[in-house]
Amino acid sequence: xxxxxxxxxIASIVLAVVVIPQSLLASDKTDVVAAVxxxxxxxxxxxxxxxxxxxxxxxxxxxxxxxxxWYGPTACADWYKALTAYDEKSGIKDTAAKLGTAxxxxxxxDRAYFVGPATYTYKQNGKPVSEPRAVFTVALRKTDxxxxxxxxTWSKH
Numbered sequence: 001x002x003x004x005x006x007x008x009x010i011a012s013i014v015l016a017v018v019v020i021p022q023s024l025l026a027s028d029k030t031d032v033v034a035a036v037x038x039x040x041x042x043x044x045x046x047x048x049x050x051x052x053x054x055x056x057x058x059x060x061x062x063x064x065x066x067x068x069x070w071y072g073p074t075a076c077a078d079w080y081k082a083l084t085a086y087d088e089k090s091g092i093k094d095t096a097a098k099l100g101t102a103x104x105x106x107x108x109x110d111r112a113y114f115v116g117p118a119t120y121t122y123k124q125n126g127k128p129v130s131e132p133r134a135v136f137t138v139a140l141r142k143t144d145x146x147x148x149x150x151x152x153t154w155s156k157h
Contacts, residue, residue, distance in 0.1 A: 029105045032112040035147035056148035091125040110142040133157035
């Protein structure tokens with residue numbers, strides 16, 4: 001009888017060690033994807049505060065337009081301000097960005113890594129332009145308030 005209880009206890013411990021972390025990891029992956037979308041899907045003048053709420057302090061950004069690098073506690077807001085100024089100077093209007101299904105979502109403790117395809121379309125001086133095979137890569141940190149973006153990069157093909 002005692003052996004059955006010991007085997008049962010060991011089986012319960014093994015089950016907890018194997019199954020519970022997997023379910024937590026799946027939840028974390030879902031939360032990481034949601035955080036990335038919360039940022040990406042709210043990059044416009046009306047919902048910008050929602051996007052900025054996902055940025056950690058500090059954040060590091062690497063993007064295709066000058067000055068190409070932003071870093072610090074206000075990097076996300078500084079990047080958005082630079083983007084709108086660049087767009088205005090370059091005759092870019094009617095912008096639309098769409099994030100595809102993630103290729104990679106890796107979670108390790110309180111850190112995560114996301115890579116996904118993106119499409120960016122706009123009109124430049126009235127002519128349609130498309131970046132159909134861009135890549136959005138994001139590093140995140142889990143905080144008490146949820147997943148926060150610590151770094152991201154946009155790469156066009």
